[in-house]
Amino acid sequence: MTDLNIGLIGYKFMGKVHSYAIKMAPFFFDIKINPVQKVICGRTEHLVKQAAESFGWDEYMTDWREVIKRDDIDIISIASPTLVHRDIAVEAAKAGKHIFCEKPQAMNASEAKEMLEVAEDAGIVHMLGHNYRRVPALAQAKKMIDEGKLGEIYHFRAVYLQDWIMDPEFPAIWKLKKDIAGSGPHGDLNAHIIDLARFLVGDISTVVGMDKTFIKERPKPGTGEKLKTMLTADGQNSEHLEEVDVEDMMAFLARFKDGAVGTFEATRFAGGRKNHERIEINGSKGTLVFNFEKMNELYYWSNQEDLETQGFKKILVTEECHPYIEAYWPPGHLIGYQNTFVNEFADFFKYIDEGTKAEPNFYDGWKVNQVLDAVMKSTESKSWENVESF
Numbered sequence: 001m002t003d004l005n006i007g008l009i010g011y012k013f014m015g016k017v018h019s020y021a022i023k024m025a026p027f028f029f030d031i032k033i034n035p036v037q038k039v040i041c042g043r044t045e046h047l048v049k050q051a052a053e054s055f056g057w058d059e060y061m062t063d064w065r066e067v068i069k070r071d072d073i074d075i076i077s078i079a080s081p082t083l084v085h086r087d088i089a090v091e092a093a094k095a096g097k098h099i100f101c102e103k104p105q106a107m108n109a110s111e112a113k114e115m116l117e118v119a120e121d122a123g124i125v126h127m128l129g130h131n132y133r134r135v136p137a138l139a140q141a142k143k144m145i146d147e148g149k150l151g152e153i154y155h156f157r158a159v160y161l162q163d164w165i166m167d168p169e170f171p172a173i174w175k176l177k178k179d180i181a182g183s184g185p186h187g188d189l190n191a192h193i194i195d196l197a198r199f200l201v202g203d204i205s206t207v208v209g210m211d212k213t214f215i216k217e218r219p220k221p222g223t224g225e226k227l228k229t230m231l232t233a234d235g236q237n238s239e240h241l242e243e244v245d246v247e248d249m250m251a252f253l254a255r256f257k258d259g260a261v262g263t264f265e266a267t268r269f270a271g272g273r274k275n276h277e278r279i280e281i282n283g284s285k286g287t288l289v290f291n292f293e294k295m296n297e298l299y300y301w302s303n304q305e306d307l308e309t310q311g312f313k314k315i316l317v318t319e320e321c322h323p324y325i326e327a328y329w330p331p332g333h334l335i336g337y338q339n340t341f342v343n344e345f346a347d348f349f350k351y352i353d354e355g356t357k358a359e360p361n362f363y364d365g366w367k368v369n370q371v372l373d374a375v376m377k378s379t380e381s382k383s384w385e386n387v388e389s390f
């Protein structure tokens with residue numbers, strides 16, 4: 001079995017998730033290569049050192065360029081903010097490393113296209129972190145749609161709802177900054193449901209969107225508590241506030257190339273909703289409904305059954321015949337969020353071993369970035385935009 005050494009850039013939310021998935025993929029799946037947790041990288045030495053110890057990495061470094069320069073690194077896993085995805089991926093591809101990159105792929109479609117072209121020229125395996133394709137219920141939905149169980153697709157309807165920044169005291173972290181994140185919940189959450197729309201239904205041709213920023217100024221990171229005191233003492237003190245230049249919500253309508261229509265909504269202001277990713281697809285023969293908060297379930301209605309007994313049925317996607325499930329537990333023993341990443345890294349390692357193209361890859365990421373850009377443009381032009389113009 002060949003050892004493949006991994007360099008992971010980023011050690012917080014996705015850094016921890018990637019570490020877990022890299023460790024657990026060979027535990028659950030029959031993988032023909034041996035992924036080695038060689039180096040984890042982040043800018044703050046004492047924190048990345050701590051992460052290396054907690055997550056089981058052999059070494060840590062503080063400059064991603066130095067990680068890429070190393071001859072003993074075969075794979076780069078990118079779990080850093082969107083702003084640095086392009087630079088890391090381009091350098092890594094030129095150095096011949098295989099790449100796993102978090103979503104959204106890039107700040108915009110032109111950066112994403114550059115990543116695709118450089119990665120293709122380098123002949124490396126490139127994969128994008130749209131983990132929801134690896135939820136067994138959604139992989140099962142894809143299978144059912146491909147088998148024609150829904151007939152002609154009419155509607156794709158998706159919402160991705162969260163509520164973690166509703167408090168106006170929540171600080172302006174990088175995910176609320178246009179120059180680092182590219183956008184707010186649009187690039188963060190709509191990116192996932194756009195990818196699922198492409199995965200399940202097909203390419204989108206035209207879009208029109210609407211956005212809103214509810215809280216226009218927030219405390220600078222690290223000033224929240226101080227700010228409360230300042231506000232009580234002096235009223236508004238803009239020194240500790242900074243402008244929020246990304247949207248708090250983005251909704252859009254879409255027309256698919258094959259004739260279906262879609263609605264999409266992403267927000268961080270849906271009180272009580274934590275990670276509520278819900279999808280409904282209606283076709284001429286049936287409907288499928290998925291909600292991530294019940295990720296082991298898929299709801300299916302079919303008009304091919306007798307009218308007398310028609311109705312939504314719940315498929316508990318935990319049988320051996322369901323995608324990815326054979327690797328886990330006996331029927332009914334549920335899997336969770338972290339398993340979607342184990343599944344995607346297991347596939348990534350399989351693609352590398354077999355030398356095949358990954359799914360989704362930088363082409364898919366570029367297509368998602370095109371939709372993101374077109375929607376953002378449409379909020380300015382106040383008109384429908386063609387996705388392929390971006």
Ligand SMILES: NC(=O)c1ccc[n+]([C@@H]2O[C@H](COP(=O)([O-])OP(=O)(O)OC[C@H]3O[C@@H](n4cnc5c(N)ncnc54)[C@H](O)[C@@H]3O)[C@@H](O)[C@H]2O)c1
Pocket residue numbers: 009010011012013014015041042043044064079080081082084102103104129130131188
């Ligand atoms: N697949 C998913 O469901 C999912 C969920 C959350 C985030 N993400 C994506 O993962 C990426 C990271 O998000 P996160 O939530 O883990 O963010 P985070 O803030 O939790 O972590 C970001 C990490 O990047 C590091 N970092 C920042 N700038 C860097 C630089 N210039 N060089 C090296 N390291 C740098 C930080 O130190 C930190 O370790 C983003 O692209 C985000 O969209 C994906």
